[in-house]
Amino acid sequence: MQDGMLALEVRGLTKDYGDFVLKDVSFSLPHGYIMGFIGQNGAGKSTTIKCIMNLVHPDSGSIKVFGIDALRDERKVKQMVGYVGEEQPFYDEFTVSQMARFVARFYLHWDEGLFKGLCRKYGISPDKKVKSLSKGTRVKFALSLALAHKPRLLILDEPMSGLDPVARHEVVQELLDVIQDENRSVFFSSHIVEDLERVADYIGLIHQGTLLFSREKDDILSNWKRITLPAELAPRLKPYAFHTKGTPESTRTGHATASLQKAPVTVVVNRFVDLIRDFPEIQRSDGIEVQSLGLEDIMLVVAEKERSGLSLSAGDRCSAPLSSF
Amino acid sequence: MVELIRKDILLNSKTLMQLAAFAGIAILAFSRLESGMAFVVAWSMMIPYSYALMSCYTEELNKGLAFCRSLPISASTIVWSKFASATVVTLASGAYLFVLGRLASYLGWLRPDPSLPFGAALTLPWIAVFVIQGVFLLLFFAYGYKRAQSITTMLPLLFLIPLVLPQPIRTKLSASITALFGGTPDLRSILPSLVALAFGIDVLLTWRASKVFEAKDIP
Numbered sequence: 001m002q003d004g005m006l007a008l009e010v011r012g013l014t015k016d017y018g019d020f021v022l023k024d025v026s027f028s029l030p031h032g033y034i035m036g037f038i039g040q041n042g043a044g045k046s047t048t049i050k051c052i053m054n055l056v057h058p059d060s061g062s063i064k065v066f067g068i069d070a071l072r073d074e075r076k077v078k079q080m081v082g083y084v085g086e087e088q089p090f091y092d093e094f095t096v097s098q099m100a101r102f103v104a105r106f107y108l109h110w111d112e113g114l115f116k117g118l119c120r121k122y123g124i125s126p127d128k129k130v131k132s133l134s135k136g137t138r139v140k141f142a143l144s145l146a147l148a149h150k151p152r153l154l155i156l157d158e159p160m161s162g163l164d165p166v167a168r169h170e171v172v173q174e175l176l177d178v179i180q181d182e183n184r185s186v187f188f189s190s191h192i193v194e195d196l197e198r199v200a201d202y203i204g205l206i207h208q209g210t211l212l213f214s215r216e217k218d219d220i221l222s223n224w225k226r227i228t229l230p231a232e233l234a235p236r237l238k239p240y241a242f243h244t245k246g247t248p249e250s251t252r253t254g255h256a257t258a259s260l261q262k263a264p265v266t267v268v269v270n271r272f273v274d275l276i277r278d279f280p281e282i283q284r285s286d287g288i289e290v291q292s293l294g295l296e297d298i299m300l301v302v303a304e305k306e307r308s309g310l311s312l313s314a315g316d317r318c319s320a321p322l323s324s325f
Numbered sequence: 326m327v328e329l330i331r332k333d334i335l336l337n338s339k340t341l342m343q344l345a346a347f348a349g350i351a352i353l354a355f356s357r358l359e360s361g362m363a364f365v366v367a368w369s370m371m372i373p374y375s376y377a378l379m380s381c382y383t384e385e386l387n388k389g390l391a392f393c394r395s396l397p398i399s400a401s402t403i404v405w406s407k408f409a410s411a412t413v414v415t416l417a418s419g420a421y422l423f424v425l426g427r428l429a430s431y432l433g434w435l436r437p438d439p440s441l442p443f444g445a446a447l448t449l450p451w452i453a454v455f456v457i458q459g460v461f462l463l464l465f466f467a468y469g470y471k472r473a474q475s476i477t478t479m480l481p482l483l484f485l486i487p488l489v490l491p492q493p494i495r496t497k498l499s500a501s502i503t504a505l506f507g508g509t510p511d512l513r514s515i516l517p518s519l520v521a522l523a524f525g526i527d528v529l530l531t532w533r534a535s536k537v538f539e540a541k542d543i544p
Contacts, residue, residue, distance in 0.1 A: 055394050055543040078397035085395065089388030093336055105328040106396045
């Protein structure tokens with residue numbers, strides 16, 4: 001296995017549905033890492049994944065899996081990819097073993113022993129009809145099929161969607177075992193971010209068809225902070241801010257009264273590391289509170305900014321260098 | 326390809342068995358009627374067409390096209406496998422009905438038309454079957470099952486057009502055909518060409534279906 005090899009490389013991916021546009025999505029995933037792909041429902045996660053799987057044909061852009069063009073050498077790429085979609089569309093009248101036999105014929109590296117072992121582990125009876133499997137077991141079955149041909153890249157598109165909390169917990173536990181194998185790269189989309197936060201090395205956040213960022217999770221968590229501070233100090237944070245809440249209008253216009261200037265405002269910054277490098281005193285100042293943000297908080301801030309009528313601009317995208325803000 | 330054909334036949338085996346049983350009962354029960362041969366001919370059209378419908382319906386019901394496209398299978402292989410399995414069923418059902426008809430004939434129940442050999446009578450409906458199957462597959466891969474089914478259900482009516490034409494036009498048409506073949510065409514001699522032509526149309530339509538499906542987004 002080559003060091004530094006990219007398991008997945010997406011460049012300038014664009015798909016226009018008329019009422020929804022996936023805009024110029026670019027990111028990459030180094031081999032052996034896990035990327036969580038997060039965003040609200042309808043943000044473009046599934047469209048991106050369907051483009052990678054060549055189920056949807058992009059208008060422009062390129063997709064490479066281990067350096068191979070996924071659109072041109074589709075079959076070769078799919079030999080290396082294990083895919084579990086949002087739905088598990090199996091032939092319901094088949095038994096588990098009939099379904100597996102059907103799938104096995106298309107893979108060069110199908111490991112029947114591994115498949116049977118996974119079925120035993122997940123409690124899936126080979127003689128059961130697929131239609132009689134519960135939703136949770138269906139996901140586990142899909143995972144078994146996806147893993148049995150030893151894929152180098154596992155793509156999971158909201159596999160837990162629609163599961164009840166108990167089934168979801170069970171599936172997450174199984175997934176955690178599976179995806180922590182360092183010889184495998186995982187691209188995992190979900191709008192439930194708490195599980196991704198635990199396992200992902202990289203995070204991509206997509207919002208209304210635009211990839212806002214795609215970078216290391218630790219980098220994101222150390223840069224996205226919620227800072228509560230007196231309004232008079234807020235302008236200093238502007239170059240580092242993603243969203244400001246509660247700024248009195250008078251402060252913005254520079255005619256604030258003393259009381260307004262002291263009123264606290266909340267600023268969400270996405271360049272905190274730069275901020276404390278430039279203004280180290282900010283962490284020691286009285287009246288300034290810095291809160292860490294989780295991925296879910298970040299998603300909420302993005303949605304809140306959108307709701308408050310401030311459209312997300314190109315400057316909000318931070319897969320580009322930080323200096324672009 | 327073989328695995329896809331096997332999957333299609335396996336998934337629809339129950340329906341095929343039922344159709345075969347109904348055909349057997351109907352042919353043996355009604356072959357003594359004057360129109361007994363019509364039953365054999367009707368079933369030689371009904372079995373392959375019903376199979377094509379069922380096979381695509383099963384695919385739609387299970388979202389099988391989306392599943393197959395996520396596997397290392399090309400879009401055109403999926404389309405051609407449908408064509409191949411439909412052709413296999415057409416030939417197999419033809420052989421089955423031939424045996425049934427021969428049995429009924431041996432028992433003295435079925436009296437085939439002396440002007441048209443039994444094999445030719447069974448092959449005749451394939452002209453319609455191949456064309457309709459081709460149209461159906463093209464519509465299925467382009468627009469989905471419902472639209473394909475509603476349009477192709479109307480197609481057999483096209484074959485009735487000559488019957489509803491006014492008498493003078495029918496006479497003229499008949500005269501033109503006679504002139505073209507230098508006499509009344511012998512169905513037995515042109516039947517292989519007609520079946521081959523229909524099969525060729527089926528192949529062309531399936532090829533078009535594969536191109537359409539290759540370019541189609543799977544929702």
